[in-house]
Amino acid sequence: MSKVIANMSMSLDGFIADPGDGIDLLFGWMGNGEVEVPTAVEWATFRMSPSSAEYMKAALAGVGALIAGRHLYDITQGWGGRHPMGVPVVVVTHEPPADGPSDFRFVSGVEEAVRVATELAGGKNVVVASAKIAQQALDAGLLDGIHVDQVPVLLGEGVRWFENLGKAPVRLGNPTVVEGNGVTHLAYEVTRS
C-alpha cells in the first residue's frame, strides 16, 4: 500500500535551508561516513554512517515517486534531468516548462500531484520533498508520515519546514528512531483524527 511521506533534513530549530536556500549544514550526514550508498545518478554518491546507510537504503528501496515544488525544481536545475532517487518526479507548478525531462511530470496542485505520483509509484511510497508542498499535503489530509532527518544544529534563521500550517495542532505518533552521525532519523506517522 502506497504511503505519502514528507521527508526533509531539518535543523533542531525547524529550518530546512538557510536564508539563501543553502543546505550545507543540513546535508553533512550524507557524506560523513564510510558506507557508500549509490544513487541513480553519477554525480551523487552518499557516504554515510552504517546506521544512516541502512536507513537510507531501505527508504530508497521503498520509494516509487517523488513530489517536489517548482522552487526546488528550479534551484536544483531539475537535478540535471534525473533525480538521484531514480524515480519519477511530479513537480507542482502553475507554469510547466515547455520541454521538461521525461522523468518529470508537471501538475498544478497538491491533490493532483499526490494522485499522479501515487499512480506512478506503483504501490511503493510517494515522498514529498518540498516544505510548502508538504504543508499543503498535510492541510489537505494527504500525508501519512513525516520523516525528519534531524540535524544537531541551530540555524537561527532560514526556511522553516512547517511555517504556514492551516490546520494545527497536528498529532503524530511516536517516531521510530535511528541514530546516525550528524543526524537523528525520526519517522513519525500522522495520526488521523
Added chain:
Amino acid sequence: MSKVIANMSMSLDGFIADPGDGIDLLFGWMGNGEVEVPTAVEWATFRMSPSSAEYMKAALAGVGALIAGRHLYDITQGWGGRHPMGVPVVVVTHEPPADGPSDFRFVSGVEEAVRVATELAGGKNVVVASAKIAQQALDAGLLDGIHVDQVPVLLGEGVRWFENLGKAPVRLGNPTVVEGNGVTHLAYEVTRS
C-alpha cells in the same frame, strides 16, 4: 562538575507553548504512563512510561539549581513557593518582588543567574527552564547542553524555544536518545568552537 543545561518540552516544529502560554499538548508525556515519579511538592506527581521515568529520575538526581525567567515565574505563580524539582530557583528579573519565597533568588541578568545558580547547585547541574534565558545563555557561551523533550505534535504557532539567537549557527553534538511515549528525549551537547 556542574553543567548548565537548557531543558524544555518542545513540539516537532519548535514551540514550547501555544500562543496563550498553554502547554497541555506538550506535557502529556509526564502523565501518560504507569511509573510514578514523585517530586518535591504534593501537587505534582508524574506518571510516565518506564523509559521516561528512568530518564527523569536521573535528571532530577543530577540537578542542583534552576534558572527561570520572570515570565515563567509569574505564570506559574512561583510554583506555589516551591519548585517541583526541590532545588533553589534563580529568577532573572529587573524587578524582584518584595517578598519572594526563600527557595528563590532574584537576579538581573543571565550571567549573574548562571554564577549564582552554579554556586547554589554545589557541583550538580544547573537547568535553564525558560526559552528566552536559554537563548541568552547560549549567546553568552554559557550553555553546555540542550536537552529536548521532543513531543510528536506540530503546534503551528506559539512560543518558539529558539526565536532570537544572536549567534547562529550553533553546532551541537549527536544527541543521546531515549524513546518515551509521547516524547523523545534528545540530549545534545553544545559544541564549543
